[in-house]
Structure formats: C-alpha cells, structure tokens
Amino acid sequence: xxxxxxxxxxxxxxxxxxxxxxxxxxxxxxxxxxxxxxxxxxxxxxxxxxxxxxxxxxxxxxxxxxxxxxxxxxxxxxxxxxxxxxxxxxxxxxxxxxxxxxxxxxxxxxxxxxxxxxxxxxxxxxxxxxxxxxxxxxxxxxxxxxxxxxxxxxxxxxxxxxxxxxxxxxxxxxxxxxxxxxxxxxxxxxxxxxxxxxxxxxxxxxxxxxxxxxxxxxxxxxxxxxxxxxxxxxxxxxxxxxxxxxxxxxxxxxxxxxxxxxxxxxxxxxxxxxxxxxxxxxxxxxxxxxxxxxxxxxxxxxxxxxxxxxxxxxxxxxxxxxxxxxxxxxxxxxxxxxxxxxxxxxxxxxxxxxxxxxxxxxxxxxxxxxxxxxxxxxxxxxxxxxxxxxxxxxxxxxxxxxxxxxxxxxxxxxxxxxxxxxxxxxxxxxxxx
Amino acid sequence: xxxxxxxxxxxxxxxxxxxxxxxxxxxxxxxxxxxxxxxxxxxxxxxxxxxxxxxxxxxxxxxxxxxxxxxxxxxxxxxxxxxxxxxxxxxxxxxxxxxxxxxxxxxxxxxxxxxxxxxxxxxxxxxxxxxxxxxxxxxxxxxxxxxxxxxxxxxxxxxxxxxxxxxxxxxxxxxxxxxxxxxxxxxxxxxxxxxxxxxxxxxxxxxxxxxxxxxxxxxxxxxxxxxxxxxxxxxxxxxxxxxxxxxxxxxxxxxxxxxxx
Numbered sequence: 001x002x003x004x005x006x007x008x009x010x011x012x013x014x015x016x017x018x019x020x021x022x023x024x025x026x027x028x029x030x031x032x033x034x035x036x037x038x039x040x041x042x043x044x045x046x047x048x049x050x051x052x053x054x055x056x057x058x059x060x061x062x063x064x065x066x067x068x069x070x071x072x073x074x075x076x077x078x079x080x081x082x083x084x085x086x087x088x089x090x091x092x093x094x095x096x097x098x099x100x101x102x103x104x105x106x107x108x109x110x111x112x113x114x115x116x117x118x119x120x121x122x123x124x125x126x127x128x129x130x131x132x133x134x135x136x137x138x139x140x141x142x143x144x145x146x147x148x149x150x151x152x153x154x155x156x157x158x159x160x161x162x163x164x165x166x167x168x169x170x171x172x173x174x175x176x177x178x179x180x181x182x183x184x185x186x187x188x189x190x191x192x193x194x195x196x197x198x199x200x201x202x203x204x205x206x207x208x209x210x211x212x213x214x215x216x217x218x219x220x221x222x223x224x225x226x227x228x229x230x231x232x233x234x235x236x237x238x239x240x241x242x243x244x245x246x247x248x249x250x251x252x253x254x255x256x257x258x259x260x261x262x263x264x265x266x267x268x269x270x271x272x273x274x275x276x277x278x279x280x281x282x283x284x285x286x287x288x289x290x291x292x293x294x295x296x297x298x299x300x301x302x303x304x305x306x307x308x309x310x311x312x313x314x315x316x317x318x319x320x321x322x323x324x325x326x327x328x329x330x331x332x333x334x335x336x337x338x339x340x341x342x343x344x345x346x347x348x349x350x351x352x353x354x355x356x357x358x359x360x361x362x363x364x365x366x367x368x369x370x371x372x373x374x375x376x377x378x379x380x381x382x383x384x385x386x387x388x389x390x391x392x393x394x395x396x397x398x399x400x401x402x403x404x405x406x407x408x409x410x411x412x413x414x415x416x417x418x419x420x421x422x423x424x425x426x427x428x429x430x431x432x433x
Numbered sequence: 434x435x436x437x438x439x440x441x442x443x444x445x446x447x448x449x450x451x452x453x454x455x456x457x458x459x460x461x462x463x464x465x466x467x468x469x470x471x472x473x474x475x476x477x478x479x480x481x482x483x484x485x486x487x488x489x490x491x492x493x494x495x496x497x498x499x500x501x502x503x504x505x506x507x508x509x510x511x512x513x514x515x516x517x518x519x520x521x522x523x524x525x526x527x528x529x530x531x532x533x534x535x536x537x538x539x540x541x542x543x544x545x546x547x548x549x550x551x552x553x554x555x556x557x558x559x560x561x562x563x564x565x566x567x568x569x570x571x572x573x574x575x576x577x578x579x580x581x582x583x584x585x586x587x588x589x590x591x592x593x594x595x596x597x598x599x600x601x602x603x604x605x606x607x608x609x610x611x612x613x614x615x616x617x618x619x620x621x622x623x624x625x626x627x628x629x630x631x632x633x634x635x636x637x638x639x640x641x642x643x644x645x646x647x648x649x650x651x652x653x654x655x656x657x658x659x660x661x662x663x664x665x666x667x668x669x670x671x672x673x674x675x676x677x678x679x680x681x682x683x684x685x686x687x688x689x690x691x692x693x694x
Contacts, residue, residue: 390506392511394508396506406576
C-alpha cells in the first residue's frame with residue numbers, strides 16, 4: 001500500500017463531503033469510513049485474503065468520482081442485458097446514479113418497496129439506518145472505500161409473508177462517459193419473515209471505457225425468508241470491479257446466491273453470509289469464464305453461527321488464454337453450530353496451457369458433530385469425449401464449445417429463473433468461439 | 434471402385450504395434466464380420482477407421498470412396514458417411530441427446546450441401562428413429578449416455594446410426610454386455626438400416642450377434658492381421674473349434690482377405 005494511492009482519493013472525498021446533500025449521519029459515516037480506508041490502505045498480496053490478486057492496477061489509477069448524473073444510455077441499449085424478460089421490476093442505474101426514466105418499477109406488488117438510496121436517505125431514514133450494519137467498514141478496505149464514497153444504490157424491501165411474482169432487476173450500467181470514473185453503489189436488500197423474492201444484480205457496460213465499480217450489497221433475511229440473488233458481472237473489458245455481498249440469515253431462512261462473471265480486466269467478488277439462526281441454509285454457486293489477460297478472484301465465506309444449518313457451494317471456472325482465476329472458499333463453524341452440514345466444490349476447466357488458477361478451500365471447524373466436505377478439481381477438455389463428438393460429424397470448434405458448456409451445465413441447471421438460465425447457457429456456448 | 438480398401442495397414446498405440454499389415458476390401462451392400470480373440474486388434478481397426486488420434490498409423494493405406502481416408506479429420510470422415518458404434522459409448526453429462534443428435538445431423542447435412550433441419554422437423558424424424566430401436570422419447574432430454582445402462586448406451590449408438598444414415602457403419606463389439614432382448618433390438622435396427630449402397634463392418638468376439646446380423650464375409654483377426662476369411666459359416670466353425678484353430682495353425686490367406694470375389 002502506498003500513501004499516494006490513498007492520497008489520490010482525498011480530493012474527491014473532500015469534494016463529496018463539502019457539497020453533499022446527504023444527511024449528517026451519512027456524512028459522519030463517510031468520514032469514519034474514509035479514515036478507516038486510509039488506515040487500512042489497498043490490500044497487498046501479503047494480506048491472506050488477497051494473496052493471489054494484486055490490487056495495484058486499481059491503486060495505481062486515479063479515478064474521478066461519478067456522483068452526478070453523467071450517462072447517456074438509451075433504453076434499447078439495455079436490451080442485451082435484460083434476459084429477454086418482460087414484467088420484471090427493474091431499477092436502472094447509469095454510471096452509478098439511479099435513472100428513473102429507464103426503470104420499470106412503478107407498479108409494485110403490495111408489500112414491496114424499491115427506492116434509490118439517495119432519496120431514501122431523506123424519505124425513509126428508518127430503513128437506511130441499516131446501512132453499514134452488515135457490511136462493516138472496519139475490516140475490508142474496499143468496503144470502507146465504498147462507505148466513504150457511497151451516494152446511490154438500490155434499497156429493496158420485501159414485507160413479511162410477501163412472495164413476489166416477478167424478479168427484481170437492479171441493473172448498473174456504465175457508458176463511455178464513465179471513462180476514468182469510479183462508482184460505489186451501496187444496496188440494501190431486506191427480505192421479511194417468510195417472504196420470498198428473486199433479485200438480480202447486474203453490472204454491465206455499453207462501452208469499452210476503463211472505470212472502477214466498487215459495490216457493496218447488504219442482505220438481511222428474516223425468519224423463514226428465501227432470497228434468490230443472482231449477480232451478473234458483465235463489465236466492460238477494461239473495467240475494474242470489486243463487489244462485496246454480506247448477508248445475514250435468521251432462523252429457517254434460505255439464501256441462494258449465484259455469481260456469474262465474464263467481464264472486466266481485474267475483478268473480485270466477495271460473497272459472505274452468516275447463518276445466524278437455526279435451520280437455515282445457504283447455497284452459494286458461481287460460474288466465471290475468462291480469456292485474454294483477465295483476472296477474476298472469487299472469495300466466499302459461510303459462517304455457521306447456529307446449529308442445524310446447511311450450506312452448499314459449487315463454483316466453476318473456465319479459463320482460456322493467459323487468464324488467471326482464483327477461488328477461495330471459507331467455511332467457519334462456530335462451537336455451538338452442531339449438526340452443520342456443509343459441502344463445497346470448486347472445479348476449473350483449463351482450455352489452453354497458459355492460464356493460471358489458484359484454488360483454496362478453507363474450513364475452520366470448532367464444533368465436533370458436523371459434516372463438512374470440500375473438493376477441488378482442475379481439468380482439461382476430455383479427449384475421449386472430444387473424439388466421440390467429432391466421430392459424429394461435429395466439428396472441432398463446436399465439439400469444444402459443447403464440452404465447455406457441458407462442464408458448466410450442472411451449475412447452470414441450478415438457476416431457477418428460466419430466462420436467466422437460457423441466456424447464460426447461450427453465453428456459455430458462445431463464450432469461447 | 435470399392436467403398437473401402439485397406440491395404441497393409443499398420444498402427445500402434447504408444448510404442449505398441451497393434452495392426453501389422455491388415456488388408457480388407459468392403460463393397461457397397463456388404464456386411465463383413467471381423468472376429469478375433471482379445472488383443473487381436475479388432476477395436477484398433479475400428480478406432481483407426483474412425484480417426485481416433487490416440488492411434489498412430491505407421492504404414493499402409495486406407496481408401497474410402499476413392500479418397501485417402503487417413504488424411505481426413507474424424508469429423509470429415511463422419512460427414513463423408515463413416516460411423517463408428519463405440520464399444521464403450523462416452524458419457525457427456527450436461528449435453529442433451531436431442532441437442533447432440535440434432536447438432537450431428539445438421540453438421541452432416543451441411544457437409545452434404547443440405548439445409549439445416551429445424552427442431553420441429555427433427556422431432557418428427559426422431560419419433561420414427563426412436564421406434565426403430567425401441568427407445569422412449571424421454572431419452573432425448575437426458576444427457577448423452579449419462580447414467581444409461583449398458584443396453585441403453587448400445588441402443589443409443591444404433592439410434593445415432595439410424596439418424597445419421599452412414600454409408601459405412603463399423604459396429605465395435607456392439608453385442609458385448611447386451612442381454613438377448615437388447616441384442617435383438619440392436620440387430621433389428623442394423624438390419625433395417627441395411628441398403629444396397631451402404632456397408633457394415635461388424636467387429637465382434639462372439640458368433641452370437643451374427644445369428645441376427647448375417648454377414649456376407651467373416652474374417653478372423655489375430656496379431657493385427659487377417660489370418661482367415663470365409664463366408665458366414667466360418668463364424669460357426671470358429672464357435673465350434675475356438676480361435677486356436679486359426680491362430681495356432683499357419684496363416685491362411687494372410688493379407689488377402691477377400692474371398693468369393
């Protein structure tokens with residue numbers, strides 16, 4: 001960590017806090033978070049959590065804070081990122097700011113509230129009071145950086161017992177105006193007792209600009225709640241992307257996360273959940289596909305804090321060219337979390353022989369009556385299967401794409417929203433042409 | 434011009450020579466049975482004809498329909514009408530049979546200069562072909578061979594053959610692991626697909642399959658060469674006397690596999 005890296009953020013921070021319209025409690029949180037970020041600095045590879053990923057490409061850049069509306073995105077430009085679905089409740093953010101004219105969240109079912117953070121600060125202080133409660137800025141530098149610069153995002157509230165009929169799509173899009181800019185979206189997703197919802201969080205770009213997204217999403221699930229949370233990282237090819245999701249799960253709740261990542265040049269995804277009530281379950285799945293010089297790091301953390309919970313984790317990576325993939329899956333089982341049932345699997349498919357993968361399962365178990373397994377494999381295209389397909393007339397390129405798709409098929413099958421699954425299947429088939 | 438002319442074919446896996454000068458000529462409309470004990474090179478012959486890169490051809494020639502077969506990539510061989518029914522069909526979890534079959538069918542149609550078939554037309558075609566091998570339409574939505582029983586896998590091979598309509602089909606130990614009912618279904622399928630202008634090579638260890646798929650010629654393979662050739666009665670004679678009868682005696686008709694021509 002270099003002081004100059006932090007120094008470059010000081011001016012942007014002073015500007016934000018001097019003319020901001022945010023309430024005073026936000027301003028004081030920003031100040032405290034910025035101080036913490038300055039103290040922590042950008043993590044280096046000496047930091048165990050960042051051992052395989054150097055943040056210096058991000059630290060070495062100077063980014064301009066995109067805190068006012070700057071984008072020029074037309075509705076039809078969003079079509080490729082909408083999964084061909086209609087009837088979804090969509091909040092669109094352009095270059096970090098809510099764009100109501102592009103959003104479709106007027107007619108919401110009873111018990112569902114969607115707000116943008118910048119207006120919720122004044123309109124619903126009791127809600128946004130929960131900002132920072134789950135994602136603490138004390139520990140992680142990027143979360144601190146986000147808290148220092150947060151200015152917009154989505155606030156999703158599902159009341160007790162409400163089962164929402166259609167997915168909610170939070171679509172963060174950047175355009176060419178985002179060049180050299182940074183965004184720090186902060187989202188809150190609150191799912192009430194026995195409520196059920198699907199939220200898609202997309203990060204996409206209509207340009208090849210270089211920019212930095214640093215998102216934090218805080219998720220709370222009350223007793224018996226179910227949330228299916230799909231994160232689609234399809235940033236522009238020169239983008240930097242760090243995102244952190246921190247979930248807290250009450251009794252009998254189920255959090256299902258799917259993290260899909262194909263974009264960006266240097267990306268890091270953190271998905272953390274705490275099973276904080278008995279009988280809950282966490283399912284964290286992911287698929288990342290990289291080529292060229294892409295670097296994509298995926299860290300998950302499941303904390304079993306109460307007994308009788310289960311966790312399932314399946315992350316798959318497909319790597320080509322000189323790309324670098326990282327998976328680090330942590331599972332902590334507290335002493336009281338007896339009867340924990342945990343399973344973690346990480347599989348990587350290497351399509352050439354110049355890519356690089358680091359995989360690190362980390363199980364820390366302090367209870368004695370638990371069932372926890374983990375496994376990691378790294379492999380290449382099966383030559384026997386390749387020959388079998390070719391012997392049926394299928395050409396080399398299609399045969400390889402089919403086998404690549406086949407590798408990802410089981411994790412794609414876990415996607416319960418048909419429109420997303422079909423689109424991701426198509427993307428998987430077409431990714432490595 | 435014969436459909437297939439194999440001359441003095443030599444091939445190895447790694448450093449191990451397996452085919453040591455095998456010659457065989459197959460004409461359109463014919464069924465040839467290639468029999469032999471374990472390790473005689475039967476499966477290697479089948480794999481080499483289909484173009485498996487794990488086998489290295491070290492000598493000899495193979496002419497298919499006037500072209501140098503050994504110069505063709507496996508997919509081009511398939512597109513030109515060669516089909517190998519695998520002894521051990523490969524499981525491909527995640528790719529549905531329907532997708533696989535339609536992709537293969539369309540690749541072969543494209544190679545023939547024909548239009549790709551749309552999914553609806555393909556479904557009609559599949560109904561007909563499924564009936565031929567006594568399979569349920571459910572198998573189309575299952576992954577290729579994944580979790581299939583031995584019999585289902587072999588039937589799936591014949592289904593693919595029925596869809597792709599090859600000009601030269603090579604059945605590698607298609608009878609192994611089949612009970613008598615499955616054997617009959619598979620053999621019926623092969624017989625229904627028989628035409629004047631296509632040919633079949635049946636590779637088998639046992640005579641049993643040849644009760645159902647009646648060959649025009651039977652060849653006995655040992656040590657990578659054809660030691661003896663004859664008509665369909667040769668298979669019965671082998672069943673009666675065992676392979677030792679051929680392999681322990683002096684080679685008969687070695688290198689000249691064609692009889693009755």
